[in-house]
Amino acid sequence: MSRMACLLDMHPFLSEASVAPPRREEQDAYAISAEFYDILQGEQDGARVRQLYSRDVGNARLAVLDVGAGTGRVTLMCLVESQVPVHAVEPARSMRSPLMTRLASLPSDLRTRVTVHPHTLDEAGLHKVADVAICHNTIACLHPASRRALWPAIAGALVPGGVLLIQLPPACLPHHETTHDLPTQRVGQHEYGGRMVASADVNRIRTRFEYWVRGEGGVLREHTETFWMWPTARTEVIGELEKSGFAPLPERADPAVLAVRLTRRCPAPRSPEHARLLRLGLATALPPAPR
Numbered sequence: 001m002s003r004m005a006c007l008l009d010m011h012p013f014l015s016e017a018s019v020a021p022p023r024r025e026e027q028d029a030y031a032i033s034a035e036f037y038d039i040l041q042g043e044q045d046g047a048r049v050r051q052l053y054s055r056d057v058g059n060a061r062l063a064v065l066d067v068g069a070g071t072g073r074v075t076l077m078c079l080v081e082s083q084v085p086v087h088a089v090e091p092a093r094s095m096r097s098p099l100m101t102r103l104a105s106l107p108s109d110l111r112t113r114v115t116v117h118p119h120t121l122d123e124a125g126l127h128k129v130a131d132v133a134i135c136h137n138t139i140a141c142l143h144p145a146s147r148r149a150l151w152p153a154i155a156g157a158l159v160p161g162g163v164l165l166i167q168l169p170p171a172c173l174p175h176h177e178t179t180h181d182l183p184t185q186r187v188g189q190h191e192y193g194g195r196m197v198a199s200a201d202v203n204r205i206r207t208r209f210e211y212w213v214r215g216e217g218g219v220l221r222e223h224t225e226t227f228w229m230w231p232t233a234r235t236e237v238i239g240e241l242e243k244s245g246f247a248p249l250p251e252r253a254d255p256a257v258l259a260v261r262l263t264r265r266c267p268a269p270r271s272p273e274h275a276r277l278l279r280l281g282l283a284t285a286l287p288p289a290p291r
């Protein structure tokens with residue numbers, strides 16, 4: 001009898017547990033990458049997020065919302081560059097763990113200003129809490145339905161007049177496979193390295209991350225993790241955002257970031273069906289509410 005069959009035999013409840021579909025938290029899309037994220041991308045991206053967002057964050061008067069906080073690079077920049085509370089929204093446990101470690105190392109005056117929400121934004125129940133929101137490196141990997149569901153949730157979390165900054169997804173599919181090497185880093189006796197290989201797959205971009213750790217005698221271990229990205233044109237993103245009450249602000253120095261302002265409230269759902277259409281960004285398909 002195999003070891004697994006033997007275990008199932010001994011524990012009648014185990015067979016039930018093992019066939020149950022994994023809960024969302026167990027289907028952690030970043031389970032592999034979380035270990036390598038900061039060491040291979042941290043320093044470069046830390047400088048970039050300061051350059052992209054620090055002025056807006058410095059202008060926040062109510063609070064800053066970091067949507068898809070990951071391991072906390074944007075969160076940390078928000079704490080340092082502002083005087084206001086910061087809401088870090090991060091549903092994936094693998095990414096939230098380094099985020100918590102990063103926050104634990106901060107002096108308590110910084111740490112008391114940040115709240116971590118272990119959910120997707122639409123589940124976090126945040127209403128009118130912030131006047132600046134940032135989505136850095138978050139939108140590209142969202143399925144279009146999830147992306148469209150995010151805009152009304154951000155509109156709900158911002159006060160009127162609030163500003164949203166989005167790092168835009170790639171606008172189109174790559175023509176051929178491209179490889180981007182991540183600079184290698186030394187940790188003690190080991191060298192960490194990786195690369196990102198992107199290629200078109202029908203209407204999506206398959207993005208394969210390959211990681212390795214080398215010791216003196218050669219490769220000690222290798223891992224890969226694949227993410228899907230949905231190319232979306234800037235105008236399409238703006239069109240979706242307009243349905244949730246956002247208006248585009250003038251183009252920024254770096255066209256990779258789109259800035260929009262919440263100019264009107266997102267319509268409140270009138271029925272479960274209306275709520276579903278709002279999430280899909282199709283609410284305007286409904287006739288006006290009866291008076």
Ligand SMILES: C[S@@+](CC[C@H](N)C(=O)[O-])C[C@H]1O[C@@H](n2cnc3c(N)ncnc32)[C@H](O)[C@@H]1O
Pocket residue numbers: 030067068069070071072073074089090091092095119120121122135136137138142150
């Ligand atoms: C590629 S990581 C980027 C993390 C961070 N912004 C950075 O640039 O270092 C994207 C993050 O968005 C999170 N995420 C995905 N969908 C989300 C949603 N609906 N609400 C909030 N976070 C989400 C993922 O769990 C993931 O950690």
